[in-house]
Amino acid sequence: MIGTSEDGFGKAMPKLLDEAQRLGDLICKLFEQETQTNRSPIVSDKSQKKVMPKLLEEAQRLDSNWSPMETMCKAINQAAKKLGDELLSDIENKNEEKGELWTPILIAAKNGIKEMVESILICYPMAIHDVSPEKKNAVLLAVENRHPHVYKVLLKRANNMTDSVFGAVDNNGNSALHIAAMFTDHKPWLTPGAALQMQWEVKWFEYVKKSMRSNFFPVLNNDKESSQQIFTDKHKDLVKKGGKWLNDTATACSVVSTLIATVAFATSTTLPGGNKDTGIPALEMKPAFHLFAISSLVALCSSITSTIMFLAILTSRNQEKDFARYLPGKLLVGLTTLFVSILAVLVSFCSAHFFVLQKDLRMYALPIYVATCLPVTLFAIAQLPLYVDLIWVTFSKVPQPPLEDNA
Template sequence: MCDEIKPLTDEKMRDGLVYEAVYSAVQNGIVEVVMPLCEARPELLFRGLEDGKNIFQYAVECRQENVYSLIYGVGQRNLITTLRDNSGNCILHYAGMLSPLANKRLDRIAGAAFQMQRERQWYKEVESIVVPLSGASTLNKDGLTPPQLFTEKHKQLLEDGEKWMRIYTVPGGNNQVTGFPIFLNGKEFMVFIGSDAISLCTSATSALIFLSILTSRFAEDDFLKSLPTKMILGLSALLISITTMMVAFSSALFIMFQNKLLFTYPFIFLATIPVTLFVGMQFPLLVKIFKSTYCERVFDKKINHWI
């Protein structure tokens, strides 16, 4: 197919639905189709459909990071980033949009806060190659700059992200179990004191962190690292607090019912349930937040020069 389209005129390419094929591949993230077609006809990088958008603008609109990453291997990248469609939108405007195609990709991400984080990651990545060319101050035909367009199109997602971040409540407090002075030198009592102290400190730390989330200004850029980092620290402190609280509870039972161990074992087993539930339900979320914020690479910048 690539050999067949090389001698075609632009009119014949449009009649042959070559542009439609390229844009369909972009929409579905099929770089194996996009690359050879663009290598055969490099003008496909610059020309678009009737609305005037090029393939990289469309890749940003569809939130197809695999296709967008190809821009790092294009020699005329600076020229491509300055192109506008028929509505005056540059590529950064498309990063500020929230089209149905983008929503379709966002639906795969659980949680409005993580969706907002991914949207800011997209915007910041595109901004990094556009701002040096003054693309951030570009007005489209509606008189909107890319930042203004992002704010306008992401109002609802921002509100949903704020509500999602507020669902986490602070722990209800520590189990205040008193020990008798006669056990002051006992190992169980020392375990009780140590775990109770850790539980108190981490519980207070967790409360303060979640309070800082509640009082956050919830700016768009806060969803990049600030809020996810607070959530990571808050959930970690909460896990330590719950675990040490259960250790303190179990050690207190040992202290008070030393001669009735058969009576204490069922309660100690029950004490493991909150920890198990937290690890099962919240630890995967904690890992996902950490990976999304510090480990995952949305864009592949190590693209070899391919055209």
């Protein structure tokens, strides 16, 4: 669709109206003279004389067998058509200079306004074919600006126009999949950290790819680049940053999990109260001893599992596809088992220490154990945002809208 400019109309309309009035007066006088005499009309009005040279010039190009009236009408028609073309060309040039070829649906798709896109498509379905000066339609703009909610709306509304709308390319021959493979530095996704940003990027690329049938999008753009090549090239820095953050996190956590595994192993082999002559634990009938035995075993197993997960992250290749589920999944399991191992070690300590306090200081046991759980509480509070983001990003199939969409 061609946009409009108030300046273009303001300058062109007076000229159009003036010419239209002159042509109208001329047609009336020609008709009168044609009906009265069968000769070529002679026009003496000053305003008509300004138009006549153009009309006579056009008339000389027409068939000489036509009557004077037919000749002049044909010339008038061509002059009016030429004037209209000049008007549209002038308006279009001014709009291109000012970047005003943006229709409402394009602006709404670019800014992620889902409700406006839906309303426009309900009232005027053909607006889905509007394009920007760079030949980007609403689909390409939604993909470029990372608006999955708008992309879903366009998928529902495309109906039988899927090929023409979702198969469109911009001036550079980039399809929706090529644009999804590109990376923008303003970090649009609603999640912190380079690793989680990379995970969203991979999921967004795969989502756009799987939204259409296989081999639907053009393979190469004008630069002879495939979407996979663009994705690998544009995400090199993000992969490095994400890999570094994962390695630093895994290194720090693996040190903690190794220490807990060491303590848990020593605790599980040192029973409170010792053993009887028969080798049976002396306090095996006590409930606190049962709690100690179970918690020490849980601490040992979970800490070893956590250490293995973090080692798997440290030895990974850090490729783009690994950020989709492999690396974040390992980090999620590692953090979960690390938290469980810390909690289990504290429970094991408290249950073994209960035998020391059960006589004289039994009434002070509960406050002491609550204070002992403070490190676990602080660790949980510190890691909770990261943990929630990991769960959210890992188990979400479609990336969430950018930060500005939720402001």
